[in-house]
Amino acid sequence: MDAQRWRRARELFDELVDTPQAGWNARVAEACADDPLVRDEVLAMLRADQATGQQEIFDASLPAAVVELAGRLAGVKAADAEAGHEGRSVGPFRLVREIGRGGMGAVWLAERADGAFEQRVAVKLIRSGWDVDEVLARFRAERQILAGLQHPNIAHLVDGGITADGKPWLALEYIDGEDLRAWCDSRRLDLAARLQLFLTVCDAVAHAHQRLVVHRDLKPSNILVGNDGVVKLLDFGIAKLLDGTDAGISSTRMFTPEYAAPEQVRGELLTTAVDIHALGLLLYELLCGRRPFEADHPTPAAYERAVLDREPTRPSLALARGDDAGAAIAACRDLAPARLRRELRGDLDAIVLKALRKEPGQRYASVQAFADDVRRHLARQPVLARRGSWRYRSARFLRRHALAATLAGVAVFALCAGLGAALWQARVANVQRDSARAALAFMRSLFDNADPAHRKGDQLSARDLLDAGVRTMRTALPGEDAARGELLLTMASAYLGLEQLDAAAPLIEEVRASAEARADRAQLAAAMIQQCRLRDLGNHPDDCPPLLDHAESLLDPREPEQARLVAYSLALRVYGLQLANRYEAVVESMRRGLALLGDRREDRYLRVELASHLAFALNRLGRPAEAERVLAPWLAELRHDDDTERVLLVDTLGTLSSSLSALGRHDEAIAMQREAIEIAEKLYGRDDPTVAESYNTLARTLNGAGRIDEAVAAMEHAVELDRRNEAGGRNPELASALCNLAVLLVKQEHYADALARLDEAVELAREAEFDADLGRSLWWRAVVHLVAGRTADARADGERMADVLAPSHAAGDDAMLRGRALAFAAALIEQGPAAATAPACADAGAIAEAFMRTPQAAGADARFAAYLAMLCTQHAPPVDPAPPLAVHYARIVARIRDAWAAAR
Missing domain, CATH: 1.10.10 (Arc Repressor Mutant, subunit A)
Incomplete structure (x- = not known):
């Protein structure tokens, strides 16, 4: 049937x-x-x-069943109701504790008690009330089966006998370990190591088959790996002898639905093919961490229907793109999700699916044949599973869909009639060919312009090349507005990369107008996204969200190219969300963006960028371990992929080092960042701004490790590199680097040197109109002024900082909270207790509470704010807060304490 x-x-x-x-x-x-x-x-x-x-057997067992049920209703398990089990003697063994329970009874950890020697075993006892003939027969059959199996990877029979009350018992080898699947995941074993362990299991099952024993219940919980790393196969309780010696046992169907073969579900004659199917299920889970039949409602009946009716999902397709659980599964195999899918595609897909075929005769002929195919894969030899697979799938399809196959024959006739339509498509292809040739001619003209022979030896800059391209574009691709728009947007993006905003703006506007006229929604959205970049670089970030909202409303994320634009739009939102302290929103947006992107190589840079933003936000939320899980698979893939763009590795190393530093793994973080610097110097040259950024990150990492002198040296080198790249005094990167160096000098209590760097940073940031760095530099300069007792200067810098940051920062942002706290501290130093007015104290309390809601609730900023709020409720001269604050806050606290004591 x-x-x-x-x-x-x-x-x-x-x-x-x-x-x-x-x-x-x-x-x-x-x-x-x-x-x-x-x-x-x-x-x-x-x-x-x-x-x-x-049957009389039911009548005989009914009283025992009622007794057991009554015990359960009373809240007492049958095992507990059986007096004297713990500590009870069974043969030469003493029961220690129950370690498992199944359909026939319980398994106990036992120790040898006769004093002959020390030994620990697993003792199986039949459960009380169910010692009927069939169960006893199964128990005796298991004992006989185990006595005949002698293999290093099968838990062997130690002893057996009959208890004083007439119940049989078995003493088996005790395995102190965990199941094979969990053991592999906890050690992050790669696919090759998992396949080697699977081959060990196959050898044990093949040994049983050679002795005419079918296990019938192979599953991860019956395959343990001991602390010594040795695999052991357990539980032959429902095994079947193929030579007919178990004929006295009834044919009751006993199996685990999730790991059953179709013939087990149908109640058909069982052969060794049942174990081959179970091994296929086991291999499926070892490879991709999931089951081939995922039931919506995981009931035994649902699993049975799935086994009978559904074809298993290919292992390579079991991990959905953008699936967080899939990323965790791939990380357990030391791979990125995309890399894992590639490794599974092909041979391993074919091997697993052959073992899981519905008809027993279509599976591997033996466990040994199954194992040999796995060995061929490991040896990079052709596997037998890929022979005849087309015939098998075709036969299965025709048998399941006889009516559909008939209709398909009709469709063949219709296909012939469609040849005329194909001729029309050929004409369209000719038009596309002409368009491609025109685009190629345009690109050739660009390279001709770059040829030194045509330029008479003059050097051609990137800006010169773009300008030449724009001039050529005015007459290129006549009538091909869509292709022309793509090229114009590409050149506009390049101009933005060079920060040539005036040159990019008309190109973007031209594409937007053309796309609107042609009702080209995708290209219109792409133009609006580039307009967001333009406005953001022009220091008008507030114009971005409406543009991005409109762009996303025009796009269909089901289309791969449009999904990429949506993901890019999400990446552009990050900066605004970070300014508003909305890191949970960053996490949600980046996860959505990663889910939208496929595995295409051209999307790799964007995927790594999204993952880096996600990891940064997780770090800010105090979840560095989660951040590491996001980036670690990317690092593994980028290091092993010789063809990747090295810039991706530089960025990933830098972001991941920050996560490791937050986890306290400072030596790993420092080594990782030095690796990033080495790669960046080889890639860009030793004086490139990107190298300066890497040194900046190294300084931050060294500072986190408490190696402040090394951090200062690294930061001074970053400042020197940024000075070499300064152009006309407008270099916000230099302003940021100077501020970072000043922060380190403040921690060393070198306040005069810090003030000099901050003065320069403030001026550079002001000229570059880079508000974020200007506000940060003003705050640190206010700190230095306050430490020196120059409260008027500190108050002036604090007020200026608030004016600069208020348009782009929420009131609850860390920077704004720090500014308000510093203003209150300045008032306390000037006025002592008189500054603790009711409004001022209310604001101090609000600041402290706001800091407690941020991810930095245990940091120095939050503790300083809490200390200031405490002063409002204290009438005695304040003491130093504990634990000690950062050095600059400690100096400010000392001045507040002195001012408070003097006023009293």
Whole structure:
């Protein structure tokens, strides 16, 4: 009976099993008028069920069942009700504790008690109340099976016998370990190591098959790896002997639905193919961390239907793109999700699917053949599973979809009629060919302009090349507005990369107008996204969100190219979200962006950028371990991929080093950042601004490790590199680097040197109109003034900082909170207790509470704010807060304490 007929029979049986027998024939005849085979099967099942209910065995076991049920209702497990089990003697062993429970009984950890030698074993005991003939027969069969199996990877039989009350027991080798799947994941084993362990399991199963034993219940929980790393196969409790010696045992179907083969579900004759199917399921989980049949409602019936009716998902397709759980699964295999999918695609897909075929005869002929194919894959040899796979899939399809196959024959005829349409498509292709040739001619003209022979030896800059391209574009691609728009946007993006805003603006506007006229929604959205970049670089970031909202509303994320634009739009939102302290929103947006992107190589840079933004936000939220999990797979892929753009590795190393530093793994973080510097210097040259940025990150990492002198040296080198790249005094990177150097000097208490660097940073940031760096430099300069007792200067810098940052920063942003706290501290130094007015104290309390809601609630800023709020409730001269604050805050606290004491 095939799967569809069996499901039909099963559903009809479930419908009628609890109804009166008198109505069976009429209902079955009505439902199965077209299929006598299903009708006979349903009636046979119904009669068998009725006969089972009348067997004496049921009557004999009913009292025991009632006793056990009563014990459960009273809240006492049957195992607990059996007095004396813990510490009870069984043969030469003493029971220590229960370590497992199954359908027939319990498994106990036991120790040898006869004093002959020390030994720990696992003792199996039949559960009370169910020692009926069938269960006893199964128990004796397991003992006989284990006695005949001698293999280093099968838990062997140690002893056996009968207890004083007549129950049989088995003493088995005790394995102190964890199941194979968990063992591999906890050690992040790669695919090759997992396959080697799987081959060990195959050898053990093959040994059993050679002795005519079918396990019938292979699953991860029955395969343990001990602390010594040795794999052991357990639990032959429902194993079957193929030579007929278990004929006295009833044919009751016993299996785990999630790991059952189709023939087990259908109740057919079982062969070694059952274990081959189970090994296929095990290999599937080892490779991709999921099951091939994911049921919406994980009930035994749902799993049975899935096993019978559904084809398994290919392992390489089981990990959905952008799936967070999939990323964690790939990380357990020391791979990125995309790399894992590539490794599984092909041989491993074919091997697993061959083992999981519905018909036993279509699977591997033996476990040894299965293992040999895995070995061929490891040896990079052709695997047998990929032979004949097309014929198998075709036969399965035709059997399941006979009607659809007939209709497909009709479709072939229709396809022939469609040849005329193909001719029309050829004409369209010719038009596209002409367009491509025109685009190629345009690109050739650009390279001709770059040729020194045409330039008479003059050097051609990137700006010169772009300008020449724009001039050529005025007459290029006539009538090809869409292709022309793509090229114009590419050149506009390049201009923005060079910060040539005036040159980019008209190109973007031209593309936007053309796209609107042609109702080209995707290109219009792309133009608006570039306009956002333009406005952001022009120091008008508030214009960005409306443009991005409109752009995203025009795009269909189901289209790969448009999904990429949506992801790029999400990346452009990050800076504004960070300014508003909305790091949870950053996490959500970046996860959405990663989910939208596919595995295409051209999207790699954007995917790494999104992952880096995600990791940065997680660090700010105090979740550095999660940030590491996001980036570690990328680092593994980028290091192993010789063809990758090295710039991706530089960025990933820098961001991941920050995560490791936050986790306290400072030596790893420092080594990682030095690696990033080495790669950047080889890639860009030793004087490039990118190298300066890497030194900046190294200084921050060294500072986090408490190696302040090394941090200062690294930061001074970054400042020197930024000075070399200064152009006309407008270099915000130099302003940022000077401020960072000043922060380190403040920590060394070199306040005069710090003040000099801050003065220069303030002036540079003001000229560059870079408000974020200007506000930060003003705040640190206010700190230095306050430490020196120059409260008027500190108050002036604090007020100026608030004016600069207020348009772009929320009131609850860290920077704004620090500015308000510093203003209150200046007032306390000037006025002592008189400054602690009711409004001032209310604001101090609000600042302290706001800091407690930020990810930096345990940092020096938050503790300083809490100290200032505490002064409002204290009438005695204040003491130093504990634990000690950062050095600059400690100096300010000392001045506040002196001012407070003097005023009293």
